[in-house]
Amino acid sequence: MEGYVVGVDLGGTKILTALANLEGRILAKSRQLTKAKEGPEAIINQIVASIEEVTGKANIDNSKIRAVGVGCPGPLNVEKGIIYNTPNLNLKNVNIKEALEAKLTAPVFIENDANAAALGEKWFGAGQERDNLIYITISTGIGGGIIINRRLYHGANDSAGEIGHIVIDPTLDVECGCGDQGCWEAIASGTAIGRLGREAIKQGKQSKMTDLVSEIEEIDGATVTKAAANADKVALGIIERVTNYLGIGVANLVNILNPEMVIIGGGVTKAGKMILEPIREIVAERALDAPAGVVEIVSAELGDDVGVIGAIAKALVEIGVLL
Numbered sequence: 001m002e003g004y005v006v007g008v009d010l011g012g013t014k015i016l017t018a019l020a021n022l023e024g025r026i027l028a029k030s031r032q033l034t035k036a037k038e039g040p041e042a043i044i045n046q047i048v049a050s051i052e053e054v055t056g057k058a059n060i061d062n063s064k065i066r067a068v069g070v071g072c073p074g075p076l077n078v079e080k081g082i083i084y085n086t087p088n089l090n091l092k093n094v095n096i097k098e099a100l101e102a103k104l105t106a107p108v109f110i111e112n113d114a115n116a117a118a119l120g121e122k123w124f125g126a127g128q129e130r131d132n133l134i135y136i137t138i139s140t141g142i143g144g145g146i147i148i149n150r151r152l153y154h155g156a157n158d159s160a161g162e163i164g165h166i167v168i169d170p171t172l173d174v175e176c177g178c179g180d181q182g183c184w185e186a187i188a189s190g191t192a193i194g195r196l197g198r199e200a201i202k203q204g205k206q207s208k209m210t211d212l213v214s215e216i217e218e219i220d221g222a223t224v225t226k227a228a229a230n231a232d233k234v235a236l237g238i239i240e241r242v243t244n245y246l247g248i249g250v251a252n253l254v255n256i257l258n259p260e261m262v263i264i265g266g267g268v269t270k271a272g273k274m275i276l277e278p279i280r281e282i283v284a285e286r287a288l289d290a291p292a293g294v295v296e297i298v299s300a301e302l303g304d305d306v307g308v309i310g311a312i313a314k315a316l317v318e319i320g321v322l323l
């Protein structure tokens with residue numbers, strides 16, 4: 001088979017587009033700020049322009065593009081190509097597949113961004129050679145993608161993998177964006193780490209965190225992580241508390257799905273060993289022996305390009321290049 005594919009990482013702040021060959025090697029890239037305020041039409045036109053930009057840069061005729069993969073925030077209807085509602089992008093019930101296919105010659109396939117990232121790590125990152133894995137991204141929220149027998153698991157209506165909303169501790173008085181109490185992402189995301197940092201200072205605890213910012217409200221997940229890396233006791237206590245929640249969540253997922261690998265990505269993993277090692281220990285302690293005995297818990301490998309590489313993987317899966 002000859003030709004090329006395009007991957008589009010459609011986010012609330014930026015659109016990353018890349019042209020790749022059928023081995024998934026990136027030949028040209030484009031990066032634009034998303035014109036989210038200008039509505040669906042403007043975003044569709046931006047994506048089309050970004051595809052023209054990458055084919056132009058690589059000097060490749062548009063007719064040689066076999067498929068376009070688009071990773072975007074959910075909820076979605078993957079088969080029909082509908083984005084139901086994404087406040088960040090100002091899109092509501094938009095059939096992005098049809099809108100793009102009307103302007104392009106190649107078929108368009110959409111995927112939830114965390115699911116696309118899971119595909120990227122499975123085919124081009126840490127999960128190569130693995131058939132069953134869970135990808136977890138921990139940043140402002142917690143998202144994930146579940147791969148079973150080499151394929152993404154979508155569930156009954158494309159909402160599988162919303163692991164950020166498994167409830168870890170409902171007795172904690174922490175409300176999640178979804179309206180529930182004690183969801184994983186409400187208590188263990190980068191946002192939660194920042195909130196715990198601010199609360200500690202407001203309670204009068206002495207910490208190096210205050211030296212890193214000009215006012216308390218500026219304390220975020222990165223501030224706490226930085227202070228913890230400098231052996232600050234209060235920050236270390238917060239990281240310990242959060243990694244405990246992270247470990248509990250991963251242990252639950254490991255018990256349910258018995259994956260060969262759990263790949264952890266997202267901004268919070270910049271804290272590295274401080275996060276990963278305790279998660280491994282907690283999983284070894286809490287998960288059942290059989291699944292805990294086989295699972296490898298590793299860092300993601302693709303970094304900030306995971307979204308666009310995942311969109312490329314989506315396109316390659318859909319045209320049968322990746323099986």
Ligand SMILES: [Zn+2]
Nearest residue numbers: 165176178183
């Ligand atoms: Zn929730």
